[in-house]
Amino acid sequence: MQKPTLSKRGTLSEAPPMPAWNDWFHLMANTFGTWPPGDERGFRTRDHREHIEGDYKNPPPPGRYDGLLDHTQKHMTRPPVHLSPAARRAAALAVRLAMVDIHHLQVLALAISAEHLHVLVRLPATLRQKPTLSKRGTRTSSLDDPARHYLGIAKKESAKSLAAARLAAPGGIWARRGKVKPIADRAHQLRVYQYILNHAQQGAAVWSFRDA
Numbered sequence: 001m002q003k004p005t006l007s008k009r010g011t012l013s014e015a016p017p018m019p020a021w022n023d024w025f026h027l028m029a030n031t032f033g034t035w036p037p038g039d040e041r042g043f044r045t046r047d048h049r050e051h052i053e054g055d056y057k058n059p060p061p062p063g064r065y066d067g068l069l070d071h072t073q074k075h076m077t078r079p080p081v082h083l084s085p086a087a088r089r090a091a092a093l094a095v096r097l098a099m100v101d102i103h104h105l106q107v108l109a110l111a112i113s114a115e116h117l118h119v120l121v122r123l124p125a126t127l128r129q130k131p132t133l134s135k136r137g138t139r140t141s142s143l144d145d146p147a148r149h150y151l152g153i154a155k156k157e158s159a160k161s162l163a164a165a166r167l168a169a170p171g172g173i174w175a176r177r178g179k180v181k182p183i184a185d186r187a188h189q190l191r192v193y194q195y196i197l198n199h200a201q202q203g204a205a206v207w208s209f210r211d212a
Contacts, residue, residue, distance in 0.1 A: 021183045023122050024120065024121070026118070028117065028118055028178055028181070031082065032173060033080030033081060081174075082114045083112065088205035091158035092206070095158050097157070099121060107119060113205075114203065116199075117154065119154060120183075128146060129142060145180075155178070
């Protein structure tokens with residue numbers, strides 16, 4: 001059943017999010033400018049404010065959104081970001097350090113390709129309460145959406161690492177937001193795990209829990 005959602009443009013119908021199997025999520029992001037609004041592979045507007053026909057599995061009819069794509073590209077402030085092999089390796093290391101070593105998350109696999117980030121991670125409900133260090137000491141902050149929060153951390157830490165190593169131009173490397181897909185069941189988890197590892201065949205920097 002769909003529930004009505006109030007946005008700046010009025011009331012929209014939005015399906016409730018699917019619960020994640022055992023708290024597992026597939027986090028995804030694109031580098032800046034490589035999957036813009038109007039892209040022939042399909043796209044979504046923020047908060048689904050506008051219905052867009054098709055998706056990456058079933059692309060919209062050719063030419064349907066050429067005008068929007070042309071408008072988007074004309075107003076881009078800098079070129080699209082394509083990560084070099086060295087940048088992919090550095091970004092993958094930064095994501096692993098941030099999510100596994102620092103935040104102690106259970107990550108099964110991650111991949112950084114020239115244009116994409118993928119992480120298969122478990123985010124239990126306890127992460128909605130996160131200890132945070134402030135000037136007055138340690139306090140507990142509430143996370144409305146842990147998946148988006150930790151996707152943001154992965155993007156931020158990898159961008160900082162590449163900037164420090166001068167492996168990326170100023171301005172950041174990732175597009176805004178990203179995609180969070182809850183894992184439906186064990187079979188889905190295994191498919192996503194193998195899908196992420198297969199990015200190595202395309203030149204991605206890949207890491208799994210089996211690696212040192």
